[in-house]
Amino acid sequence: MLGKALFSPEPRTPEPRHLLQTLKAETRSHHERAERVVRLMSPDLTPSGYRRHLEALYGLYAPWEASLATCLEGRFPELCLAERRKVPLLEEDLRALGHEDASLARLPRHPGLPSLSEVPEALGTLYVLEGATLGGQLILRHLTRHFEGASVGGFAFFRAYGESVGPMWKAFGEALPRACPELALAPRVVRGAQDTFEAFEAWLRESHVDAPSSL
Template structure:
C-alpha cells in the first residue's frame, strides 16, 4: 500500500514533477497522433480508437488491481473509459464478436505496483483534457457523417475539469513518500512511451 507522506514544501509536488519529467515522453506521444490531420478518414479514426482500446484494455485493470481498493479517494472505477471506446467502435461498424477479437497490446508497460499505477492514471486522466480539443475538431471534421457521439473524447462531459482537479487533489493525498516518487514518474513515462509505440503502428498502417 502506498504511504501518505507529502513532499516537503520546498520540493515540487508530485503533479509538478510528473509534468516536468514526462514532458519529452508526452510530446513524442502527441507527435504521432493523426486525429487532427485535415484528411482524417473514418477508417483512420476507427484505427486510432482500436489502438486506444488495446491500451485501455491493459492499463485500466492494472490500475484497478493496485489502487481501487487501497485508494478509494482516486475513484478509479468512475475513471474507466474502455466502455466509452466500445460504444464508439460499435458505432463505427464493430460488433461484440469483432471487439473481442481486437488485438491486445503487443508491448505493455510494466505496472508492478501502486506507484507505477499512479503514474499510469496520471496519463489516462490527463488525456481527458487534451481530448476536449480533439472532440471539437472531430465534431467539425465529421459533421454530417454517422460516426457516433465521440463518447471517449467526450469523457466526463462538462465534468472533465472538475474530474481532473479532483484527481490531482486525490493524487497528492495518496502521494507516496518521496523515495517512491521516481517510480510514479517512471510509470507515467512508460505509459506515454506505450501510447507512442501503439500510435506509430497506426500511423504506419
C-alpha cells in the same frame, strides 16, 4: 494531447503537493513524442482513420485499465477509479463505427505493457490517462466540426466526463499526493508515467494507424 513543461532527465524528489508539476515537467519530451503519433487533428482524417485510432487506443486502454483496477481499486477510493474507466466509452464508439462484440474481442491488445503491480507506477499511468482525457477536449472540438453530419457516433471516449472533465482532473490532482505521500516514491511515479508515454507512442506506431484496416 496531454500537458507540456520543461523536461529534466533526472527526476527530482518533489514535495507531495508539487507532484503533478513534477510529472508534467519530467514527461515533457515523452509527451511530445507521443503527440506526434496522434493524427486525429488532421484535416484529412476519414471515418476509417478515426476508427483505426480508436482500435489502437482500445488495445492500450483495455489492459491498462484492468491492471489499474487490480492494483488501485478499493485501496484509494478518493481516486474514483471506476468513474474514470474509458473502455466502455471506446466500445460505444467502436460499435457506432461497425464493430460488434465478436470483432471487439478480436482487436489486438498490447502484449508487453509495463507492469502496474505497484502503486507508484500505476499512479504514473493514471496520470497519463487522465491528462489525455483533459487534453482530449481539443480533439473532441475538432472531431465534432470535422465529422459534422457524418455517421461516426457520438465521440463518447473524447467526451469522457462531459462538463465534469475539469473537476475530475482537479480531483485527481488532489488525490494523487494522498495516494503517494512518501517523497522517496515520487521518482517511481514519474518513471511509470514516462513508461506509459513510451508504450503509447510505440503501440500507435506499430498499429499502423494510417494503414487500411477492416472489421
